Amino acid sequence: MTTSSDLRERFTDALMPNYGRLQIALGLGRGCEVYDTDGRQYLDLIAGIAVSALGHGHPALVKAVAHQSATLAHTSNLFINEREVELAERLVSLVGGHAKVFFANSGTEANEAALKLVKRAASPGRHYFVAAAHGFHGRSSGALALTGKDAIREPFGPYGMDVRFVPYGDLEALRGAVDEHCVAVFTEPLQGEAGVVPPPEGYLSGVREICDATGAAFVLDEIQSGIGRTGHWFAHQAEDVRPDVVTLAKGLGGGLPIGACIGLGRFADAFHKGDHGSTFGGNPVACAAALAVLDTLEQEGLLAHTTVMGDLLAEQIDALDHPLLSGQRGVGLWRALTLTEPHAAHVQEQAAVRGFLVNAVAPDAIRIAPPLVITPEQIGVFIEALPTILDAAEAAATKETP
Numbered sequence: 001m002t003t004s005s006d007l008r009e010r011f012t013d014a015l016m017p018n019y020g021r022l023q024i025a026l027g028l029g030r031g032c033e034v035y036d037t038d039g040r041q042y043l044d045l046i047a048g049i050a051v052s053a054l055g056h057g058h059p060a061l062v063k064a065v066a067h068q069s070a071t072l073a074h075t076s077n078l079f080i081n082e083r084e085v086e087l088a089e090r091l092v093s094l095v096g097g098h099a100k101v102f103f104a105n106s107g108t109e110a111n112e113a114a115l116k117l118v119k120r121a122a123s124p125g126r127h128y129f130v131a132a133a134h135g136f137h138g139r140s141s142g143a144l145a146l147t148g149k150d151a152i153r154e155p156f157g158p159y160g161m162d163v164r165f166v167p168y169g170d171l172e173a174l175r176g177a178v179d180e181h182c183v184a185v186f187t188e189p190l191q192g193e194a195g196v197v198p199p200p201e202g203y204l205s206g207v208r209e210i211c212d213a214t215g216a217a218f219v220l221d222e223i224q225s226g227i228g229r230t231g232h233w234f235a236h237q238a239e240d241v242r243p244d245v246v247t248l249a250k251g252l253g254g255g256l257p258i259g260a261c262i263g264l265g266r267f268a269d270a271f272h273k274g275d276h277g278s279t280f281g282g283n284p285v286a287c288a289a290a291l292a293v294l295d296t297l298e299q300e301g302l303l304a305h306t307t308v309m310g311d312l313l314a315e316q317i318d319a320l321d322h323p324l325l326s327g328q329r330g331v332g333l334w335r336a337l338t339l340t341e342p343h344a345a346h347v348q349e350q351a352a353v354r355g356f357l358v359n360a361v362a363p364d365a366i367r368i369a370p371p372l373v374i375t376p377e378q379i380g381v382f383i384e385a386l387p388t389i390l391d392a393a394e395a396a397a398t399k400e401t402p
């Protein structure tokens with residue numbers, strides 16, 4: 001097998017530098033474990049950014065993908081394919097009530113579909129959008145215009161869209177920003193890329209109420225939170241709230257690229273013929289993978305397992321006492337360890353050195369989003385190593401700035 005250092009050089013020569021210089025080259029995955037191309041083993045506590053919900057190489061996913069690619073790998077949307085119909089039916093039954101689905105290939109595309117859908121459904125006087133500061137909705141132009149991270153949005157504007165940002169979780173600010181000229185409010189149930197930040201209790205119900213009072217559409221980006229990550233099919237089901245549009249991607253395909261935009265109620269039927277499309281959207285292999293994910297989550301009781309494992313992880317982190325660790329936040333198997341100093345990059349690096357893949361999502365936060373099949377034993381191994389990892393991160397940070 002090619003060595004990791006070889007691949008690092010070739011990566012740098014052949015790929016654009018937008019991801020910076022990546023250090024680890026992965027070659028194999030089994031369950032919650034992955035191996036780099038030098039054969040080093042890691043416990044995967046990030047799952048490809050909350051994607052590989054069933055872990056790696058799950059037999060149900062392997063079988064579904066192999067079978068569908070051998071049967072019919074692609075149809076385009078000139079034709080109907082059965083997997084796409086089945087998957088849409090399943091998602092509709094999971095959100096409940098009247099709903100319809102548009103399939104895309106990624107999160108940002110799911111949000112582009114949502115953006116066009118709410119514009120199509122809006123009355124003529126509505127012209128602006130409201131989104132949350134520090135929120136993340138994707139990198140394509142429409143989704144990026146709605147993204148509240150100034151550093152990644154501002155260099156690529158203007159976008160030709162009137163987007164007004166309000167502090168996340170602040171219902172008074174939202175009420176002040178939304179009137180009868182607003183097309184839609186875009187928000188996340190917890191802010192993933194901001195560092196797994198939960199809103200105050202009752203936030204989503206408050207957003208619903210503000211949208212109802214003004215007629216603005218409520219678009220809930222569940223791209224990271226959806227499909228079991230929080231212990232519910234969708235994070236909003238914990239609060240018993242019904243958004244108008246829900247977008248999905250990450251965990252849905254269990255590692256295959258797929259996105260979905262679900263319109264609820266009158267938003268189910270807002271697109272007219274010709275309004276939107278995607279050559280690959282609804283691809284049978286990606287849909288077969290997603291069906292295998294939904295079946296397996298159900299058959300293996302993984303929603304309840306996610307809640308139990310998430311609580312266990314949280315409890316064990318809370319029980320640790322370390323000067324660099326201030327606590328944890330999040331829900332289900334979607335957590336951030338919070339640090340007392342901005343040393344997250346060092347923690348990520350020192351964790352990898354000791355065989356754990358975690359993500360420095362913010363300078364003072366480490367995201368933990370493992371496969372939903374993680375065991376108590378695997379959580380225990382990580383918790384046992386954590387004090388040493390934090391010690392090493394502190395030492396590395398001290399060395400850097402004496």
Ligand SMILES: *Cc1c(COP(=O)(O)O)cnc(C)c1O
Pocket residue numbers: 106107108109111136137138139188192193221222223224249250
């Ligand atoms: C990852 C993410 C996106 C973008 O998804 P891509 O597949 O990278 O385009 C959008 N919204 C949220 C909340 C995300 O976490």
